[in-house]
Structures are given as structure tokens and as C-alpha cells.
Amino acid sequence: MASRFGPGDVRFFDRLARLYDLAMPPARVRPLRDGFAFADRPIERVLDLAGGTGRASHGFRGVGFDPVVVDISAGMLARARDAGHEVVRGDVGRLPVAEDAVDAAVVVDALHHLPDPEAGLREAARVITPGGVLVVQEFHPRTLLGSALVAGERAIGFDSTFWTPEELCAALSDAGFESRIVREGFEYVVVGRVPRK
Numbered sequence: 464m465a466s467r468f469g470p471g472d473v474r475f476f477d478r479l480a481r482l483y484d485l486a487m488p489p490a491r492v493r494p495l496r497d498g499f500a501f502a503d504r505p506i507e508r509v510l511d512l513a514g515g516t517g518r519a520s521h522g523f524r525g526v527g528f529d530p531v532v533v534d535i536s537a538g539m540l541a542r543a544r545d546a547g548h549e550v551v552r553g554d555v556g557r558l559p560v561a562e563d564a565v566d567a568a569v570v571v572d573a574l575h576h577l578p579d580p581e582a583g584l585r586e587a588a589r590v591i592t593p594g595g596v597l598v599v600q601e602f603h604p605r606t607l608l609g610s611a612l613v614a615g616e617r618a619i620g621f622d623s624t625f626w627t628p629e630e631l632c633a634a635l636s637d638a639g640f641e642s643r644i645v646r647e648g649f650e651y652v653v654v655g656r657v658p659r660k
Contacts (some may be wrong), residue, residue, distance in 0.1 A: 490518050490519040490521075490522045490571050490572075490600075491522070492519065492522040492523055492525070492526060494600065494645060494646045494650075494652045495519065495523075495569055495571065495598050495600060495652065496526060497645050497646070497652070498569075498596060498598030498645045498652055498653075498654035499567060499596060499598065501596055501643065501645075501654045501656050502566065502567060502594060502595055502596045502656065503593075503594035503595075503656060503659065504566060504592065504593075504594035504595055505566065506528070506566045506567045506595070506596075507566055508564070508565040508566050508567075509523070509528050509529075509530040509531070509565060509566065509567045509568065509569065510530055510531050510533055510560070510565050510567075510568040510569070510590070511523075511530040511531065511532045511533065511548075511568070511569055511571070512533050512555045512558075512568050512569065512570045512573070512583065512587065513533070513534055513535075513555050513570055513573035513574070513576065513577060513583075514530070514532035514533060514534050514543065514548075514569075514571070514573070515532070515534050515536065515539040515540075515542075515543065515573065516532075516539050516542040516543050516546065517532045517542070517543035517546050517548040517550075518571070519569055519571040520532050520543070520548050521546060521548075523569075529548070529549070530548075530568075530569065531548070531549045531550065531551055532548045532549070532550045532551070533550075533551045533552075533553050533555065533558065533560075534550070534552065534553075535552065535553065535554050535555070537552060540552055555570075555577055555582075555583040555586060555587075556577060556578065556579045556582035556583050556586060557582070557586065558586045558587075558589070558590055560590045561590070562589050562590060563590070563591070563592040563593070564590050564592070565590055565591055565592065565595065566591070566592060566595040567591065567595050567596050567597070567598065568587050568590070568591055568595075568596075568597050568598070569597075569598045569599070569600075570583070570587075570597070570598075570599045570600070570601075571600045572600055572601065572602065572650070574599055574601055574624075574631075575601060575602070575616075575623040575624050575625050576621065576623060577624075578622075580624050580634070581634060581637070581638065584597070584634055584635060584637075584638035584640075584655075585638045585639070587638070587655075588638045588639040588640055588655070588657055591657045592657065593657050593658060593659040593660055594656070594657065594659050595656070595657050596654050596655065596656045596657070597635070597640060597654065597655045597657075598645070598652065598653075598654050599631060599635075599652065599653050599654070599655075600650055600651070600652045601625070601626065601631060601650075601651060601653075602625060602649060602650060602651075603627060603628065603647075603648065603649055603650075603651050604625035604626070604627065605627055606648070606649045607649075608649045609625070609649055613625055628644045628647060628651045628653055629644075631653050632644060632653055632655075635653065635655035636655075638655070639657065639658075640655025640656060640657060640658075641655065641656045641657075641658055642654065642655045642656075
């Protein structure tokens with residue numbers, strides 16, 4: 464079933480952009496930073512993929528990173544730009560970023576919205592330099608809260624793809640990463656490291 468809001472639910476997020484940060488709690492960056500510890504290189508250049516209003520990027524400013532926010536929604540990116548973030552409008556499945564251009568990337572509560580999440584993971588592997596990491600925070604669909612979230616997104620009309628932490632680790636491995644679970648629970652975190660050649 465295709466989303467009634469278009470690929471990546473972009474029309475929904477364009478309409479919600481002004482209210483998004485009021486409705487969503489701030490992103491907790493500590494579990495994401497814990498994923499950076501698996502990098503085999505210094506982390507300086509970071510992308511916030513499907514980063515919307517820059518909710519996660521804003522949290523990273525307090526710990527010394529200022530990721531570039533990449534998103535397909537013009538409305539969400541306008542909010543990120545207004546908050547002072549560098550932004551790039553683009554489809555995560557076809558990133559307008561050069562190969563080996565960044566040290567790390569994060570995807571916070573957004574991978575499930577991508578129309579082709581596997582393509583997004585492959586693109587992340589392409590743009591992250593060897594030794595760098597992709598840190599993904601997602602919702603566990605087999606927890607009580609997760610199953611309610613899945614049902615809610617279906618009722619709204621989203622065509623979201625949810626994985627268990629183990630399934631997402633397998634998808635990261637298929638995309639060329641060395642993967643592991645960093646944090647379990649309803650909001651879990653996994654990390655993939657690009658192997659050195």
C-alpha cells in the first residue's frame with residue numbers, strides 16, 4: 464500500500480512542519496553519541512538524514528557536532544534553516560552527496576518513513592568514509608508502544624517499514640556495514656560501521 468501522503472509521507476510533513484517541534488519531544492542524543500564510539504576514525508562531518516526540522520541536530524550542538532540536515536520536505540527544511548542548521552534538500556535514497564564525504568550520519572525516528580529504506584542504507588554506506596558510522600534510532604514494532612505506533616501510522620495512512628533491532632542490523636549488514644545493537648527497548652539504537660578497505 465502506498466502512502467496517501469506521497470513517497471516518504473512528504474506532504475504530511477510539509478503540512479505539519481510549523482507544529483512538528485511542538486508535538487515531538489527533543490531528541491535524546493546520548494544513545495546516538497554512544498553509537499559514535501564504534502567509529503574507527505575521528506567524527507567531524509556528520510549528516511542528519513531525513514532530519515526534518517533538525518530536531519536531532521539541535522541536540523548534537525550541545526555536544527560539539529553540528530550535522531547537516533538532509534530531508535526531502537521543503538517545509539521541514541525551512542524550519543531547520545530558520546533554526547540555524549545547514550540544510551540540503553534531497554532524497555535519502557539518492558543522496559546529493561559525494562562518496563566518502565562524511566565521517567558519520569544519523570537517522571532519528573525517520574528510517575521507517577523512507578519509501579525505500581534499503582536504498583537509504585546503501586546511500587549512507589556510499590557517503591560515509593571507511594571507519595565511519597551510521598547510527599539509527601527506530602521504534603521496536605514488537606513492544607507494546609511499538610505495536611500501537613505501527614497501528615497509528617497505518618490508521619493515518621503512512622506506508623511505514625518497521626524492523627526489530629535484529630532485522631535492522633541484518634539490513635545494515637546487507638548494505639555493507641558491520642552492525643551491532645547499541646540500545647534495546649521501544650526506541651532502540653543500532654550502529655553500522657563502514658569497513659576499512
